[in-house]
Amino acid sequence: MHHVGVLALGGVYPFELGIPARIFGAARDESGAPLYTVATCSLDGRPVRTDADYEIGVSRDAGLLAAVDTVVIPPSGALGPIREEGRLPDALRAALAAVRPGTRIVGLCTATYVLAAAGLLDGRPATTHWRDADRLQRMFTTARIDPDVLFVDDGDILTSAGVAAGIDLCLHLVRRDHGSQIANEVARSCVVPPWRDGGQAQYIRRPVPDPGGTGTAATQAWAMQRLAEPLTLADLAAHAHMSVRTFSRRFREETGTTPGQWLAAQRTDLARHYLETTDWPVDLVARRAGLGTGASLRQHLHAAIGVSPQAYRRTFRAA
Incomplete structure (x- = not known):
């Protein structure tokens, strides 16, 4: 006993x-x-x-x-x-x-x-x-x-x-x-x-950057409206009116991560939203979130929270 x-x-x-x-x-x-x-x-x-x-x-x-x-x-x-x-x-x-x-x-x-x-x-x-x-x-x-x-x-x-x-x-x-x-x-x-x-x-909601803030916040907000598009580091730096080197340094100082890692995280969060709120096939969710293919979505989602798209949808999809 x-x-x-x-x-x-x-x-x-x-x-x-x-x-x-x-x-x-x-x-x-x-x-x-x-x-x-x-x-x-x-x-x-x-x-x-x-x-x-x-x-x-x-x-x-x-x-x-x-x-x-x-x-x-x-x-x-x-x-x-x-x-x-x-x-x-x-x-x-x-x-x-x-x-x-x-x-x-x-x-x-x-x-x-x-x-x-x-x-x-x-x-x-x-x-x-x-x-x-x-x-x-x-x-x-x-x-x-x-x-x-x-x-x-x-x-x-x-x-x-x-x-x-x-x-x-x-x-x-x-x-x-x-x-x-x-x-x-x-x-x-x-x-x-x-x-x-x-x-x-799975349950944490990340804050949306304030586009009126300083540094790279406006570019973060701009990018979040275009996650389905093929954004490059040069695109982000140009929007912020900075050189690529300066933008990368400022971005890491402000967010603690690289622009590429940040974009992947935002796209994964957007895919999670689509999994929760739509009946779209996994491949369509991946494309609309800017992750390309269903295989890429599965890889990113598993790395982020340890589950597959299907398991995530079963947990969170509203009836």
Whole structure:
């Protein structure tokens, strides 16, 4: 029997708080016996105010965490001090310090801040909600934050992206502990996919450059209206009234990438839009997005988010 302890912090999000009990609680062996126990605690054993309009009563304090095999920390809407200062409150720091060596520690969504502030992510890969990824990386420079994936498994430290990615991570742990057959049965019982293609990069919308801005912003906006056309570096530089060398340097300074890489990314994003909103064949989507052929679109889309055009369309196409 594997024992899971869930720490409910003040301001906890109820949806994510319920994920571990729902997923691990559905895992059964061939005889129907449960494979996990799940217990929830607060730091002091008292009821916890959630981010919704109600409290959750618990009967255990954080001493529970020293006696379990896996600790799960759901996100909270009251992590402001940790996100601002990068420091843990004394009670929370003491609770995590009491966790036995070798215990798995799981941070769901923005609870990754808690793990980082506890020093558990130094030199280690992790993820969090994509909106917080850059901020988390700036605050904890020794962590290796990946903003594109749904979850990261680094052995005894695991982290997930936003909201439903916590389901993906808990299913992954069941699969890791007991194999795909039991994990698939859990997914079927909970009516969720046993595995989702791609990562949270699928859900990120990139800002459109302001054509009234300085530098190369006007040329970026101009190019985005002509992605289906064969644009060259010389075309972009001419529109910006710069030499090719100066334009390339300025463009990289402003965007962090080359004009060619930027064009490929914008065309891939446009293709994603067409896949979501049209019934066009893949080859037509590729041509309208400026990617040429269906094979080229498949290559670019797989490099960007790890899925095929057909898989992407199945995920996002409106009924």
